[in-house]
Amino acid sequence: MMTLSQLVLASHNAGKLKELQALLGNAVRVRSVGEFSDVAPEETGLSFVENAILKARHAARLSGLPALADDSGLAVDALGGAPGIHSARYAGGGGDAANNAKLLEALREVPDAERGARFVCALALVRHAEDPLPIICEGLWQGRILHAPRGTEGFGYDPLFWVPERGCSSAELASAEKNRLSHRARAMLQLRQRLGLA
Numbered sequence: 619m620m621t622l623s624q625l626v627l628a629s630h631n632a633g634k635l636k637e638l639q640a641l642l643g644n645a646v647r648v649r650s651v652g653e654f655s656d657v658a659p660e661e662t663g664l665s666f667v668e669n670a671i672l673k674a675r676h677a678a679r680l681s682g683l684p685a686l687a688d689d690s691g692l693a694v695d696a697l698g699g700a701p702g703i704h705s706a707r708y709a710g711g712g713g714d715a716a717n718n719a720k721l722l723e724a725l726r727e728v729p730d731a732e733r734g735a736r737f738v739c740a741l742a743l744v745r746h747a748e749d750p751l752p753i754i755c756e757g758l759w760q761g762r763i764l765h766a767p768r769g770t771e772g773f774g775y776d777p778l779f780w781v782p783e784r785g786c787s788s789a790e791l792a793s794a795e796k797n798r799l800s801h802r803a804r805a806m807l808q809l810r811q812r813l814g815l816a
């Protein structure tokens with residue numbers, strides 16, 4: 619088992635950082651990669667797992683500390699799994715509002731029964747930049763894409779993601795509730811088990 623006293627979170631996304639921190643609890647002292655660099659690495663992998671490993675190695679190299687990265691995104695059935703690994707830059711770098719507008723437009727003619735989607739999260743933890751055996755955990759969250767945004771909590775695509783088990787959008791969930799249900803919560807539970815923290 620890996621014992622950790624300090625960990626760098628390899629993300630530049632404030633919404634994600636907040637969730638990762640809450641999900642990790644206070645057993646580990648957490649730093650953010652933003653303390654070491656403002657520049658995010660290029661996400662050139664073909665999969666969530668490859669991109670998570672690449673981001674974790676980058677942060678471990680910068681900080682000299684163990685690093686945890688999250689690569690996540692939204693896979694929409696009617697779009698053949700898009701935006702997928704390209705979720706953060708779906709609308710070409712215009713941020714969350716532009717991404718959400720592009721998604722609504724792409725699904726304009728798609729009926730409810732065909733609006734299925736899932737959030738995907740891959741976590742990668744490396745002990746050091748060249749770690750040959752990263753810990754990988756994955757989580758999925760099944761839902762459906764709404765016709766208009768609802769709610770103001772969370773980040774990213776949350777206002778468009780209908781959560782069937784709660785009957786609301788994920789941006790209408792309190793953060794503690796999202797942290798019980800989400801793709802990230804599921805992946806993080808596995809990770810905490812692997813680390814002996816859960």
Ligand SMILES: O=P(O)(O)OP(=O)(O)OP(=O)(O)OC[C@H]1O[C@@H](n2cnc3c(O)ncnc32)[C@H](O)[C@@H]1O
Pocket residue numbers: 628629630631634658661673688689690691692705706714737772773774775776800802
């Ligand atoms: O790479 P880092 O620095 O961690 O930050 P990022 O925002 O670029 O993160 P990703 O490359 O993993 O892209 C994931 C995108 O998927 C979306 N996403 C992931 N998890 C989400 C969640 O819990 N709720 C809403 N949108 C989410 C969100 O738009 C993210 O920008």
Ligand SMILES: [Mg+2]
Pocket residue numbers: 661706
């Ligand atoms: Mg990214």
